[in-house]
Amino acid sequence: MLAKQLNDFHRSKETGIKEAKERLEKSLEGIERQTINIVNTIATLIDKLEELEKQKFGLEQKLMEVRSQNEKAAITEESLKQLLSQFGTHLANRDLPEIKKFLGSYVGKGHHLRKACRSFL
Numbered sequence: 285m286l287a288k289q290l291n292d293f294h295r296s297k298e299t300g301i302k303e304a305k306e307r308l309e310k311s312l313e314g315i316e317r318q319t320i321n322i323v324n325t326i327a328t329l330i331d332k333l334e335e336l337e338k339q340k341f342g343l344e345q346k347l348m349e350v351r352s353q354n355e356k357a358a359i360t361e362e363s364l365k366q367l368l369s370q371f372g373t374h375l376a377n378r379d380l381p382e383i384k385k386f387l388g389s390y391v392g393k394g395h396h397l398r399k400a401c402r403s404f405l
Contacts, residue, residue, distance in 0.1 A: 371383065371386045374386065
């Protein structure tokens, strides 16, 4: 009888250990699954962040180009008069090669400024 009781006690203890092991394994699997999900989410967010950074860089470059073009295009009548007064004798003599040279030195190809100057001529 003592042997039977010891065996029953031993089996119940083994059953309890087995159940505890199964619970712990399930908990561990759940944590591993959650960890994998978090890592995948972080990887997705990093990819999205990199994509947004590239878009931001492209937009900043375009904005700088637009601002630069806007600053170049901002020629007021007063600034035009001031530029032309520096070259007044060539204008008075209608020396077109010198006028073109002058305009080219200030605005490169400057088609808009040349058109405006033709109206003065």
